[in-house]
Amino acid sequence: xxxxxxxxxxxxxxxxxxxxxxxxxxxxxxxxxxxxxxxxxxxxxxxxxxxxxxxxxxxxxxxxxxxxxxxxxxxxxxxxxxxxxxxxxxxxxxxxxxxxxxxxxxxxxxxxxxxxxxxxxxxxxxxxxxxxxxxxxxxxxxxxxxxxxxxxxxxxxxxxxxxxxxxxxxxxxxxxxxxxxxxxxxxxxxxxxx
Amino acid sequence: xxxxxxxxxxxxxxxxxxxxxxxxxxxxxxxxxxxxxxxxxxxxxxxxxxxxxxxxxxxxxxxxxxxxxxxxxxxxxxxxxxxxxxxxx
Numbered sequence: 521x522x523x524x525x526x527x528x529x530x531x532x533x534x535x536x537x538x539x540x541x542x543x544x545x546x547x548x549x550x551x552x553x554x555x556x557x558x559x560x561x562x563x564x565x566x567x568x569x570x571x572x573x574x575x576x577x578x579x580x581x582x583x584x585x586x587x588x589x590x591x592x593x594x595x596x597x598x599x600x601x602x603x604x605x606x607x608x609x610x611x612x613x614x615x616x617x618x619x620x621x622x623x624x625x626x627x628x629x630x631x632x633x634x635x636x637x638x639x640x641x642x643x644x645x646x647x648x649x650x651x652x653x654x655x656x657x658x659x660x661x662x663x664x665x666x667x668x669x670x671x672x673x674x675x676x677x678x679x680x681x682x683x684x685x686x687x688x689x690x691x692x693x694x695x696x697x698x699x700x701x702x703x704x705x706x707x708x709x710x711x712x713x714x
Numbered sequence: 715x716x717x718x719x720x721x722x723x724x725x726x727x728x729x730x731x732x733x734x735x736x737x738x739x740x741x742x743x744x745x746x747x748x749x750x751x752x753x754x755x756x757x758x759x760x761x762x763x764x765x766x767x768x769x770x771x772x773x774x775x776x777x778x779x780x781x782x783x784x785x786x787x788x789x790x791x792x793x794x795x796x797x798x799x800x801x802x803x
Contacts, residue, residue, distance in 0.1 A: 549768055550762060552768065553767045553768050554775070554778065555723070555726075555761070555762075555767055555778075556762070556767075558778075559726070559727060559730065559782070562782060563730055563731065563734045563754075566731055566734045566735065566738070566786060567734050567737065567738045569738075570734075570735055570738035570739055571738040571739075590779075594775065594776075618768075619768050620768060620769055620770045621770075622770070630775075634775075711794075712790050712791070712794055714735075714739045714793070714794075714797065
């Protein structure tokens with residue numbers, strides 16, 4: 521069995537659960553869209569930004585790290601989409617669809633990459649919030665397979681792109697610190713500190 | 715159609731940001747923390763129950779990012795005005 525057929529079999533296994541458990545279907549359909557997980561994880565970053573006193577020193581760096589990482593993720597995926605055009609699972613297999621049919625390439629999963637870029641950024645500055653964020657991002661990734669819009673390998677590569685982007689961006693420590701203080705200066709110039 | 719989606723998204727993220735800021739700056743005030751939590755829960759409930767959010771739109775991720783940024787900015791302003799009016803009393 522080669523990896524492509526393993527990927528398809530794993531997809532059929534996960535997608536096979538769709539439509540069988542109303543509660544699970546409801547939860548997956550709540551988080552699978554473009555809004556729930558990205559907004560929730562960004563709100564965690566907003567919480568960290570304003571909760572400075574209660575959280576670790578230096579945690580505000582999460583904002584530029586996350587923003588730059590998500591930017592890098594989008595660039596890498598746009599670049600990849602110029603060369604690798606993989607069809608969606610519903611174009612190849614009999615699929616239980618619980619979501620609309622996207623028209624862009626399946627590989628890699630943009631949703632998983634953005635979710636993990638945000639979650640790993642949070643993990644870098646706050647372990648507890650980071651672990652919850654990673655769990656949510658992982659559920660987001662699996663839910664994309666569950667509803668029939670991604671193969672598992674799309675999600676796995678998306679996750680890797682998200683993680684590698686954050687690790688790459690966070691290496692530029694001086695620039696991140698500078699960017700953080702620029703945002704802080706801008707905020708205090710507008711008198712929007714609490 | 716798309717503009718209504720963006721307006722919904724703006725309102726959702728504005729109130730969710732406002733709630734998060736209230737929770738974040740609550741310090742010892744559990745009233746402010748709980749108020750923030752209620753605002754977040756209501757904003758999520760309204761956004762995800764008022765329409766089907768799992769349908770295709772032509773709204774791009776970059777547009778959502780800009781709308782989120784604008785909503786966050788106005789939420790900070792609103793929170794500042796709210797904090798100022800409480801202090802005045």
